[in-house]
Amino acid sequence: MKIAFVGKGGSGKTTLSSLFIRHLAANEAHVVAVDADINQHLGAALGLREDEAAALPAMGAQLPLIKEYLRGSNPRITSAATMIKTTPPGEGSRLLRVREDNPVYDACARTVRLDDGEIRLMATGPFTETDLGVACYHSKVGAVELCLNHLVDGQDEFVVVDMTAGSDSFASGMFTRFDMTFLVAEPTRKGVSVYRQYKEYARDFGVALKVVGNKVQGEDDLDFLRSEVGDDLLVGVGQSDWVRTMEKGRPAPFELLEADNRMALQALQNAAEDSYEMRDWERYTRQMVHFHLKNAESWGNEKTGADLAAQVDPAFVLHEHLSESSTTQPA
Numbered sequence: 248m249k250i251a252f253v254g255k256g257g258s259g260k261t262t263l264s265s266l267f268i269r270h271l272a273a274n275e276a277h278v279v280a281v282d283a284d285i286n287q288h289l290g291a292a293l294g295l296r297e298d299e300a301a302a303l304p305a306m307g308a309q310l311p312l313i314k315e316y317l318r319g320s321n322p323r324i325t326s327a328a329t330m331i332k333t334t335p336p337g338e339g340s341r342l343l344r345v346r347e348d349n350p351v352y353d354a355c356a357r358t359v360r361l362d363d364g365e366i367r368l369m370a371t372g373p374f375t376e377t378d379l380g381v382a383c384y385h386s387k388v389g390a391v392e393l394c395l396n397h398l399v400d401g402q403d404e405f406v407v408v409d410m411t412a413g414s415d416s417f418a419s420g421m422f423t424r425f426d427m428t429f430l431v432a433e434p435t436r437k438g439v440s441v442y443r444q445y446k447e448y449a450r451d452f453g454v455a456l457k458v459v460g461n462k463v464q465g466e467d468d469l470d471f472l473r474s475e476v477g478d479d480l481l482v483g484v485g486q487s488d489w490v491r492t493m494e495k496g497r498p499a500p501f502e503l504l505e506a507d508n509r510m511a512l513q514a515l516q517n518a519a520e521d522s523y524e525m526r527d528w529e530r531y532t533r534q535m536v537h538f539h540l541k542n543a544e545s546w547g548n549e550k551t552g553a554d555l556a557a558q559v560d561p562a563f564v565l566h567e568h569l570s571e572s573s574t575t576q577p578a
Contacts, residue, residue: 248519249395249406249424254431255441256412259461260284262490263431264409265292269501270512271405272364277345279356281408282370283391289409290368293359294498305372306394307387309354316350317341317397323560329553332389333420333539335532336397337560342569343397345404351394362501388421395424396535401567402523420538423452426526427519430458432476434468439475446479452534455522457481459515482514528566535565 252264261284271278282289282303290300306313314327314334321339324330336342343351356367371387391408400406408425422428422445430445432438442458449456456479460472463483472480489504536559539547543555 248402248404248426248523249398249400249408250519251408251410251422251425251428252431253410253428253441253445254412254461255437256286258412258431258433258438258441259484260412260431261286261288261292261409262494263429263459263461263484264407265289266490266504266508267429267512267515268293268366268407269361269363270509270516271407272361272366273501274516275364277404278366279345279406280359280366280368281391281406282368283388284409284411286412287370287372290359290370292493293361293366293368294493295359303357303368303370303372304355305387306355306369306390307372309351310390310393312354313351313390313393317343317393321560323558325553329551329555329558330393331539331542331547331551331555332392333396333535333542333547334393334555334558335535335539335560335563336565337558337563340397342399342565343394345398345400345406355390388419392419392421392424395421396565399565399567399569402520405519420534420541422449423454423531423534423538425454427455427457427522429481429515430456430479431461432458432472433462434460434471439472442476442479453527453530455525457515457518459484459511462486481518482511484508484511529564532564 252260254260268278268280280289290303291297311327314330317340318324318327318330319339319341321337323337324334343349352367356369359366359368371391398406430442432442445456458472458476458479459481460469460483463469463485469483485507487505487508489499492499539559540556547555
């Protein structure tokens with residue numbers, strides 16, 4: 248399952264995504280976690296020291312390697328230089344699988360050991376001073392989008408992405424890449440403003456969206472959220488002494504997280520797993536192609552000097568049950 252966490256800045260999005268990742272690992276799921284926020288805090292939320300989090304390789308810096316690997320022997324892609332963030336896979340492309348080892352993971356992922364298991368962690372890389380005025384952060388997130396376009400995942404496999412805050416998630420088609428999107432909202436008018444934007448943008452794309460109320464202090468807060476988001480409200484999460492301790496750098500064992508909050512995390516997992524039966528790989532592939540053609544016409548053709556529409560393989564449908572022989576794999 249591919250899971251996104253979104254919300255306005257300060258909503259607790261990164262904290263909740265890290266708790267969900269810990270919960271999945273404790274339930275023996277296979278997890279790839281991706282920090283795609285402009286403020287890179289997921290590593291620290293998962294218990295890495297500041298120097299360890301800073302040492303995570305930046306996916307954006309490995310974009311040439313990622314492109315060359317994913318291109319494989321796809322005859323429709325003449326060179327890695329003509330690939331853009333939306334380039335879809337086709338016959339001959341290499342696909343990424345959650346449980347495998349491959350050069351992309353070798354270059355971009357690091358194993359993080361948690362109390363009850365381990366996960367792979369990837370990060371887009373921070374927006375640095377040298378980027379100011381000359382680069383767009385979405386060019387860095389493009390590495391994540393390209394990987395998601397080439398990812399096949401199944402049950403008991405989770406890719407959890409901590410997205411950039413606010414409505415910036417809609418600057419690309421990446422918001423359609425997920426089986427479930429959890430929008431973290433505080434019980435305030437500002438807290439639900441991003442929900443309205445997300446709901447409106449996602450309406451035409453069949454995006455599965457659930458709201459997680461955060462910093463909920465009582466039934467009145469839940470009533471407010473219900474009145475604003477209706478049936479999209481999945482669960483509320485209250486204050487946590489465990490989280491406060493963790494944020495001070497003195498984490499307690501995860502099994503000591505408050506029972507109510509553990510139940511809330513299980514509700515998130517249940518909602519994600521329930522969406523598995525609604526997966527529509529044909530729609531997923533069709534949307535991928537839609538955004539690729541849109542980006543090709545808008546800027547991609549001019550930037551690469553190629554007709555990027557020719558990269559689309561009309562007979563190819565991404566699916567978790569694609570056989571190894573249908574893609575080019577490393578020797």
